[in-house]
Each structure stands twice: as C-alpha cells, then as structure tokens.
Amino acid sequence: MFYREAGQFKTSYAADQQVFPILQDRIGVAVILGIAVFVVPFVANDFFLSAIAIPFLILALATIGLNVLTGYAGQLSLGTGGFMGVGAYACYKLTTIFPDVSIVVHILLSGFAAAAVGMVFGMPSLRIKGLYLAVTTLAAQFFLEWCFIRIPWLYNYNASGAIEVPGREVFGTMVTGASAGSVPRYFTVLAIVILLTVLVKNLLRGRIGRQWMMIRDMDIAAELMGVRPLYAKLSAFAVSSYLCGVAGAMFVFFYLGAAEPSAFSITLSFQVLFMAILGGLGSLVGCFFGAAFIWALPIILRAGPPMIGIPIAAETAFHVTSMIVGALIVTFLILEPHGLARLWQIGKEKLRVWPFPYA
Amino acid sequence: MNRHVDPREALSDGDGIAMGEVLLDVRNVSLRFGGVKAISDISFDIRKGEIRAIIGPNGAGKTSMLNVINGFYTPQEGSIVFRGKERQKIAPYEAAASGIARTFQNVALFKGMSTLDNIMAGRTLAMHRNFFWQLLYYGPALREEIANRRKVEEIIDFLEIQHIRKTPVGRLPYGLQKRVELGRALAAEPSLLLLDEPMAGMNLEEKEDMSRFILDVNAQFGTTIALIEHDMGVVMDISDRVVVLDYGRKIGDGTPDEVKSSQDVIDAYLGVSH
Amino acid sequence: MLYQIFIDPFVQMVDMPDFLLQVIWEGFVAGVLYALIALGFVLIFKASGVFNFAQGIMVVFAGLTLVGLHEAGVPAYLALVLAIGVMAVLAIAVERFVMRPLVNQPDIILLMSTIGMTYFLIGLGEFVFGGEPKKMITQELGLPTGSTEIEIGERGLVILQHIDIAAAVIAIIMVSALALFFNKTRIGRALRAVADDHQAAQSVGISLNQIWAIVWFAAGIVALATGIMWGARSDVSFALEIVALKALPVLILGGFTSIPGAIVGGLIIGIGEKIGEIYWGPLVGGGIESWLAYMIALVFLLFRPQGLFGERIIERV
Numbered sequence: 001m002f003y004r005e006a007g008q009f010k011t012s013y014a015a016d017q018q019v020f021p022i023l024q025d026r027i028g029v030a031v032i033l034g035i036a037v038f039v040v041p042f043v044a045n046d047f048f049l050s051a052i053a054i055p056f057l058i059l060a061l062a063t064i065g066l067n068v069l070t071g072y073a074g075q076l077s078l079g080t081g082g083f084m085g086v087g088a089y090a091c092y093k094l095t096t097i098f099p100d101v102s103i104v105v106h107i108l109l110s111g112f113a114a115a116a117v118g119m120v121f122g123m124p125s126l127r128i129k130g131l132y133l134a135v136t137t138l139a140a141q142f143f144l145e146w147c148f149i150r151i152p153w154l155y156n157y158n159a160s161g162a163i164e165v166p167g168r169e170v171f172g173t174m175v176t177g178a179s180a181g182s183v184p185r186y187f188t189v190l191a192i193v194i195l196l197t198v199l200v201k202n203l204l205r206g207r208i209g210r211q212w213m214m215i216r217d218m219d220i221a222a223e224l225m226g227v228r229p230l231y232a233k234l235s236a237f238a239v240s241s242y243l244c245g246v247a248g249a250m251f252v253f254f255y256l257g258a259a260e261p262s263a264f265s266i267t268l269s270f271q272v273l274f275m276a277i278l279g280g281l282g283s284l285v286g287c288f289f290g291a292a293f294i295w296a297l298p299i300i301l302r303a304g305p306p307m308i309g310i311p312i313a314a315e316t317a318f319h320v321t322s323m324i325v326g327a328l329i330v331t332f333l334i335l336e337p338h339g340l341a342r343l344w345q346i347g348k349e350k351l352r353v354w355p356f357p358y359a
Numbered sequence: 360m361n362r363h364v365d366p367r368e369a370l371s372d373g374d375g376i377a378m379g380e381v382l383l384d385v386r387n388v389s390l391r392f393g394g395v396k397a398i399s400d401i402s403f404d405i406r407k408g409e410i411r412a413i414i415g416p417n418g419a420g421k422t423s424m425l426n427v428i429n430g431f432y433t434p435q436e437g438s439i440v441f442r443g444k445e446r447q448k449i450a451p452y453e454a455a456a457s458g459i460a461r462t463f464q465n466v467a468l469f470k471g472m473s474t475l476d477n478i479m480a481g482r483t484l485a486m487h488r489n490f491f492w493q494l495l496y497y498g499p500a501l502r503e504e505i506a507n508r509r510k511v512e513e514i515i516d517f518l519e520i521q522h523i524r525k526t527p528v529g530r531l532p533y534g535l536q537k538r539v540e541l542g543r544a545l546a547a548e549p550s551l552l553l554l555d556e557p558m559a560g561m562n563l564e565e566k567e568d569m570s571r572f573i574l575d576v577n578a579q580f581g582t583t584i585a586l587i588e589h590d591m592g593v594v595m596d597i598s599d600r601v602v603v604l605d606y607g608r609k610i611g612d613g614t615p616d617e618v619k620s621s622q623d624v625i626d627a628y629l630g631v632s633h
Numbered sequence: 634m635l636y637q638i639f640i641d642p643f644v645q646m647v648d649m650p651d652f653l654l655q656v657i658w659e660g661f662v663a664g665v666l667y668a669l670i671a672l673g674f675v676l677i678f679k680a681s682g683v684f685n686f687a688q689g690i691m692v693v694f695a696g697l698t699l700v701g702l703h704e705a706g707v708p709a710y711l712a713l714v715l716a717i718g719v720m721a722v723l724a725i726a727v728e729r730f731v732m733r734p735l736v737n738q739p740d741i742i743l744l745m746s747t748i749g750m751t752y753f754l755i756g757l758g759e760f761v762f763g764g765e766p767k768k769m770i771t772q773e774l775g776l777p778t779g780s781t782e783i784e785i786g787e788r789g790l791v792i793l794q795h796i797d798i799a800a801a802v803i804a805i806i807m808v809s810a811l812a813l814f815f816n817k818t819r820i821g822r823a824l825r826a827v828a829d830d831h832q833a834a835q836s837v838g839i840s841l842n843q844i845w846a847i848v849w850f851a852a853g854i855v856a857l858a859t860g861i862m863w864g865a866r867s868d869v870s871f872a873l874e875i876v877a878l879k880a881l882p883v884l885i886l887g888g889f890t891s892i893p894g895a896i897v898g899g900l901i902i903g904i905g906e907k908i909g910e911i912y913w914g915p916l917v918g919g920g921i922e923s924w925l926a927y928m929i930a931l932v933f934l935l936f937r938p939q940g941l942f943g944e945r946i947i948e949r950v
Contacts, residue, residue, distance in 0.1 A: 013509065017505070074741075076741055076744070124931060124934060124935060127938060128935075130740055132938065134881075135927065139930070142923050142927055143927070150919075150920060206488075206493045206504060207486040207493060207504075208490065210476060210480055210483070213469060214472075214480050214483075216469075217471050218468070218470070220451075221469070223450075223451040224451045224452075225455055225480055225481055225483050225484075225543070226455035226456055228452050229452075282471065316760070319756045319759045319760040319764075323757055325756075326750060327753050329745065329746070330731055330749040330750060333742050334734040334735055
C-alpha cells in the first residue's frame with residue numbers, strides 16, 4: 001500500500017539506472033543509514049558494539065569480497081581466510097614501519113597486498129574452472145597460513161608468534177589498541193564499510209561488473225563478445241581479495257585486538273562462504289543479511305534458551321549452531337538458492353501488489 | 360598473428376572493402392579432433408553485404424566451421440582472411456574485436472542477467488572507461504553507460520522486445536531468447552554476423568519473424584551475414600549464396616538455384632542407391 | 634643455496650638409503666589412506682557428478698560411531714555391524730533429503746550443499762560423541778599391532794608397522810571388490826549408466842534414487858574402513874577432516890572419475906609430500922606438508938588439466 005512505484009516515471013536513462021529507482025527504497029536506505037550513524041552508537045551498549053555490530057560490519061565486507069568472486073564472477077574460493085590474513089599482516093607491518101601515517105590509510109593500503117596475492121593465486125583460473133579452482137584456492141589458504149606461522153618477519157619476531165595491535169589515533173581519538181573505546185572503532189569501521197560498498201556497487205553495475213557476470217554465466221559466449229578472460233578473472237580476484245584484505249585488517253585492528261595465525265584458518269573461509277550462500281550469491285544486500293544471520297545465530301543460541309529457562313552449555317550451543325547452519329545451508333540451496341536476499345525481494349514484490357496475491 | 364586488435368579501429372566500418380567484394384575468405388581449412396576429421400580442406404568466401412547460408416546434414420562440420428571463423432577452434436591447416444588480413448590462429452576475443460559476432464545453436468545467453476544487461480553485454484567492446492571511472496560511476500563513465508544504453512534501446516525497439524527489457528532472460532520463452540541473442544550480437548555492430556541455426560525449434564510464425572529480422576538487419580545496417588539453417592525453405596528464400604558441406608567436405612557452392620539442382624547435393628540429402 | 638636445493642637432498646638420500654626407504658614407506662602408507670578417501674569421492678562423483686566435500690567428515694563420523702558404540706559397552710564386532718548400519722541410514726538420509734531435491738542443479742550448488750552437510754555432521758558428531766579425540770579399538774577388532782624390522786645393508790633398518798601393512802592389504806581388497814562390483818554386476822552397470830547420463834538411465838528403468846543410496850552407502854563403507862585404519866595410526870578426531878581435504882589434490886592428479894587414478898594419485902601425493910617435507914622442508918623452516926600436496930596439484934593442473942587418467946575435454950558450443 002505504501003510500497004508502490006505507481007506515478008514514479010523515469011524521464012532519462014540516468015534516472016532509470018539509479019541503484020534504488022523506487023522512492024520508497026531510497027527513504028528506507030536513508031532511514032537505515034540514519035539509525036546506523038545517529039542511533040546505534042548512542043543507544044547500544046559496549047557489548048553490542050564490540051561483539052556484534054563491529055564484527056558484523058567487518059564480516060559483511062569480507063562477504064562482499066567473496067561474493068564479488070564467487071557470486072558475480074562465478075569462481076569458487078575457499079581461501080577467503082588466507083586473503084583476510086594477508087590484509088591483517090600487511091596492515092600490521094605498515095603501521096609498525098610507518099607509525100605516523102593514519103591507520104585508516106594503512107588499512108586501505110593493506111588491501112592492495114591482499115589483491116596482489118589474490119591475483120597470483122587467481123592465475124590458474126585462466127586454465128581451470130569450477131571444482132578444480134576450489135583446490136587452487138585451498139592451496140592459497142594452506143600456504144598463506146603456513147607463511148603466517150613460519151615467516152617471523154611478518155609478526156616482527158614476537159616471541160608469541162601473534163600480532164598485537166598497537167594504539168593508533170584518528171582525529172585525536174584512539175581507534176585501535178586496548179584503550180580504544182567501542183564508539184570510535186564503530187564509526188571508523190562503518191565509514192570504511194559504507195565507502196567500499198558504494199564503490200563496489202558502482203563497479204558491479206558498470207562495464208566491469210557486467211564482464212564478471214558474463215564470465216560467470218557463459219564464459220565461452222563472453223569471450224566471443226570480446227571479454228578478455230585474463231582481465232575479467234584477474235580483476236575479479238584482485239577486487240575480491242582487496243575487500244577481503246581490508247576486512248581482515250579491520251578484523252584484527254578493530255575487533256580482535258591481537259591475532260594468531262589460527263585466526264585466519266579455513267574455518268574463517270567457510271564462515272564467510274556460508275554468509276555469502278545464506279545471504280544470496282550475487283547480491284550485495286544479501287551479504288549484510290548473511291553476515292548478520294551467521295554472526296548472530298550462535299550468540300542468540302547461547303543467550304536465548306537460558307532466558308526461557310532452558311540451561312545450555314556453551315559447548316552444546318556451539319555444536320547446535322554448527323548443525324543448524326549446516327542444515328540451513330542445505331535447505332536454502334534446495335528451496336531458495338538465491339538466499340535471504342531473494343526472500344527479501346519476494347517480500348518486496350508481494351508488498352507492491354498488496355492486497356492482491358498476484359501481480 | 361596474435362596481436363591485439365584495437366576495438367575502436369575495428370568497430371568503424373572504414374575497412375575499405377566495397378559492397379560485393381570478398382570480406383572473409385576461408386582458404387583450405389582442415390580441422391581434426393584427435394583422429395576425427397571434422398573439416399577437410401574447405402575453401403569458400405563471404406562477400407560484403409550478402410547473406411551466405413551454410414547447409415548440410417547433421418555432423419557435416421557446419422558449427423565447427425563457424426567455430427574456426429571466430430577463433431574458438433584453431434584449424435591444423437589452412438588460413439582465414441578477414442578484411443584483407445590473413446590469420447591462422449586468433450583468440451575469440453580478438454575475433455570479436457575485429458568485427459565478428461555470432462549467435463549459438465543452443466541459446467548461450469547470460470542466464471543470470473536481464474534482457475537489457477545481455478544486450479549491453481554485446482556493447483563490451485564499445486566501452487573503454489577505466490577502472491577508476493567505473494568505481495565512481497560518474498562523469499565520463501556515466502555518460503558512456505548512457506550513450507551505450509541509448510544504442511541498446513534502439514536494438515530493443517528494432518527487435519520489438521521492449522516489454523521484456525528488465526526480465527531475467529532465464530524466464531523467457533525459447534523464441535524470445537533467440538531474439539535477445541540476436542540483439543546481443545547486433546549490439547556489437549559487427550561487420551560479419553554468424554548465426555548458428557537461428558530458427559531451430561521455432562514454429563512457423565516465429566520463423567517468419569526471425570527471417571524478417573535477418574533481412575532487415577542485412578538491408579538496414581548492411582551487415583554481412585553467414586547463417587547455418589536446416590529449414591530449406593527459409594535458406595532458399597533469404598540467402599544470396601549457399602555453401603553445402605557433407606562429412607566435413609564442401610560438395611556445393613553457388614546461388615540457391617544452382618545448389619538445388621546439383622547432383623552431389625541431392626545425393627547427400629536424399630542418399631544414393633548403391 | 635643452489636647446492637642446498639638441488640644437490641644436498643640427493644646426497645642425503647644416497648648416504649642413508651634405509652632412511653630414504655623408511656620415508657618412502659611412511660609416504661606410501663599415508664598415500665594409501667589418501668587414496669582410500671579419494672576412492673570415496675570418486676565413487677560418488679562417478680555416479681552422480683557430485684563432488685562430495687563431506688567424505689572427510691564421513692570418515693571421522695564413521696570412526697567415531699564405531700568407537701563411541703564400543704565405549705557404550707557394545708562388543709567390537711557388533712559395533713562394527715552397527716556402524717555399517719549407521720552409514721546405511723546416513724546414505725539413505727543424504728539421498729532423500731539432499732540429493733533428490735537437488736537433482737539437475739549446477740555442480741557448484743551441489744558442492745556447496747556437501748559443504749553444508751559437512752558442517753551438519755561436524756555439529757552432530759560433536760554433539761553425540763563429544764569433541765575429544767578417541768582411541769581406535771584396534772585390538773578389539775582383531776587388527777594386527779606391533780612391527781617388523783627389516784635390515785638393509787650393514788646397519789640400515791626399516792621399521793614396518795603391522796597395522797600399516799594391514800591398511801595396504803585392506804585397501805587393495807576394497808579396490809578390487811569395487812572394480813568387480815562396477816564391471817561385473819547388474820547394479821554396477823546401472824551405476825555406470827547413471828554416471829553417463831541421468832535422464833537416459835532413468836528412461837531405461839534405472840531408479841536414480843536407489844542407485845544414489847547405494848553409492849553413498851558404498852562410500853560410507855569406504856569411509857568406515859578409512860576411519861578404522863587412520864584411527865589406528867593416530868586418533869579419531871575432527872582434525873582428520875582437514876587432512877582429508879588432501880584427497881582433493883589426489884583427485885586432481887588421478888582424474889575425478891578414475892579408481893586407479895585415485896590410487897596412483899594418492900601414492901604420488903603421499904610419497905611426494907613426505908620426501909618434500911623431510912629433504913626440502915628444513916630449508917624453509919619445515920611444516921610444508923600442510924600445503925605441498927596442493928602446490929603439486931596446482932602445478933600439475935597447469936600442464937594437464939584433465940588429470941593422469943582423464944580424457945581430454947573438447948568444448949562445444
């Protein structure tokens with residue numbers, strides 16, 4: 001009834017090609033952004049910001065990274081954790097070598113290290129496809145994990161073998177390290193995630209995004225239309241790994257505070273992959289849905305049952321989460337391969353034709 | 360021969376070849392897969408502005424011939440001269456850049472994209488704004504996107520598919536998918552358009568529509584067309600010249616009437632008694 | 634530096650041939666186990682085109698079920714029978730709830746569904762049996778323990794664990810049995826028909842559902858055998874799941890549809906990574922076993938994408 005595009009006529013192609021052509025969508029997005037900026041940081045407590053909101057935003061960005069590669073360019077990757085690690089270690093090295101440069105700059109730069117590594121491991125995608133490619137990304141994952149352990153230069157020869165995040169300021173406020181408050185960290189993460197999401201959306205709706213989707217849907221036809229597979233695939237690997245790298249750097253600097261190599265294990269790769277599948281492959285908004293769902297589920301399972309009087313051990317909650325997530329993945333693949341994002345879209349379409357059941 | 364063809368140069372029609380002169384020359388091409396000979400020693404030419412049909416029984420090597428022309432297969436022997444340039448080996452994207460577009464026997468659309476995006480995909484070679492403009496989607500990148508959108512809308516009007524503009528192509532019926540595929544090939548503004556069985560699996564009405572579009576493309580844009588088709592009625596009606604293949608060999612070449620009366624061709628289609 | 638990479642390892646090999654033999658033997662045994670996991674993959678891939686990421690966790694799950702039942706007081710052999718029963722139930726459940734609804738979906742969707750299954754089975758396994766590593770009931774099952782020492786030359790010594798020899802023998806028996814099953818029985822023929830073309834197989838009266846349940850059951854039995862053998866060498870634990878991923882490079886070497894390929898690929902990877910680790914690993918700090926197999930596969934893929942025994946694919950449009 002309120003969600004209707006009747007009367008909104010487009011008079012130029014530019015207007016027709018907006019990200020949100022429907023007025024109500026634009027209002028909705030503005031409201032969500034407004035809540036994220038003006039309400040959440042002032043209402044939410046420290047636990048919500050540090051343990052839910054910040055990691056959710058960071059993992060959503062990593063999911064966008066994976067989705068660019070898997071959902072848009074059709075190249076399955078199981079090495080997300082490794083690429084995130086590259087970003088984290090690169091950022092750590094950069095900020096210890098150049099402590100005076102702003103940490104935000106370092107975070108954005110560290111993505112390029114991940115992009116370079118991603119392109120190297122993306123090379124085989126020119127000759128091999130699908131399941132075979134999954135194996136080369138596994139090679140990346142295990143090789144990178146090994147590097148994080150065996151190359152002491154990466155963690156500045158710490159005795160612990162872990163990286164400790166030093167305290168850094170942005171505009172005179174501590175944003176990293178032990179003394180940083182959750183609000184400044186939240187704002188920094190939010191700003192970076194919004195900026196990169198907008199840029200990625202632009203890429204996706206233009207020539208480059210179309211080339212990725214062409215390769216995904218029918219690589220032979222794409223090549224016969226003039227797409228150079230080398231450029232298309234490697235650019236997808238580069239952009240994807242860049243985003244994962246930035247997400248990895250933020251994961252350590254704004255969420256974990258310190259990281260051992262095991263933080264970037266294959267478990268993280270799978271977690272991000274599940275976020276992408278559940279949210280919806282080939283959908284940006286889905287990345288946020290998927291990340292929110294997978295990140296919140298174990299927290300809800302741990303906190304929920306005790307509230308209604310059922311005691312649950314932390315371990316049991318963990319096992320049940322694993323079972324539920326696994327079962328949900330299969331269920332979604334069967335019922336709705338396009339994930340939560342598609343459900344959202346169906347919901348909106350239903351709303352448009354309400355009160356009639358069919359359009 | 361593996362040099363990169365500048366797409367801007369390729370897209371302009373200034374190739375210096377007059378109507379009716381040879382645009383593409385296939386010279387003694389042979390293609391083998393392991394021990395199987397798909398094409399043996401075939402030569403024929405396609406003249407600028409004509410509609411050239413390639414016919415023959417199943418397994419005659421017609422699709423393989425198209426695959427050789429646009430670089431998907433590399434022949435073991437022989438060469439291809441396109442717009443005066445001789446080549447033996449070419450990557451498919453280079454063939455596309457040199458002005459060859461095609462459709463496929465089994466529709467090869469980008470299933471996850473809308474009709475509009477599919478036809479925009481055909482404009483790939485006409486878009487050049489670099490990565491950083493693309494990131495901004497503003498200024499030159501936006502202007503380029505809109506200029507190409509306008510071109511695409513012309514093709515959508517031409518093919519009468521305005522109503523399915525934003526429908527994902529996977530949901531379209533077969534006949535419309537074939538039409539969208541033609542639109543995608545046209546969007547590249549090719550100088551040679553290869554159509555692989557554009558009318559396969561269509562009913563009479565759809566075939567008539569498709570024939571009309573092919574003739575219109577040829578007449579309005581002056582596009583040279585090579586097509587594979589099994590419907591003899593259609594082939595005889597719309598093509599200027601016909602080449603006939605059988606078991607990878609050429610057994611006939613000429614106007615529809617000449618081909619129709621050739622004994623070799625009749626034998627291949629009807630069989631000979633031994 | 635060049636000396637250390639290209640000459641020194643070979644000098645070491647020649648200097649201590651008994652040690653080299655020991656390394657090769659260790660690699661061989663690891664390779665047999667990789668091959669067994671790969672065999673489970675191949676079975677399912679051949680019959681349904683599904684790349685079963687869950688084979689590794691099936692190994693763990695089968696092993697845990699066996700040990701768990703025994704710990705609960707069930708006699709060893711009865712536990713073995715019951716474990717086989719559990720694998721049968723699992724196979725039927727997978728066919729009914731995952732494979733059947735997903736028939737004709739793209740490969741990548743099927744692969745991801747098996748990744749989902751993996752997580753479900755990890756959760757279920759930990760929920761039922763706990764996350765602690767368990768000791769395999771080697772003796773109770775009548776498997777040999779102890780070792781034989783073979784002298785080589787004057788002071789050389791190679792130690793062969795009996796359980797390893799048993800693993801190799803059992804692997805050979807299983808592979809022969811499967812080969813016979815595939816080539817000589819009616820079900821085997823139906824299986825190959827399904828592998829070639831689902832719809833054509835259905836049209837001549839083969840039940841896809843039945844075939845898939847059988848294949849997953851066969852893969853489950855292979856998993857159980859692998860679980861026992863592997864468990865006897867170390868422990869039955871979820872860490873095995875990561876190790877089991879090495880079946881992927883094995884398959885790349887051997888080709889996804891070839892049973893002999895799985896064996897040969899397994900041995901190459903097993904021996905190759907042991908030799909690499911022992912002789913070249915120290916140059917870069919050790920631990921290269923974790924990724925060497927993948928790198929071998931990666932390099933191999935670039936030169937021969939269809940695997941050792943696979944056929945060259947001609948793309949058509």
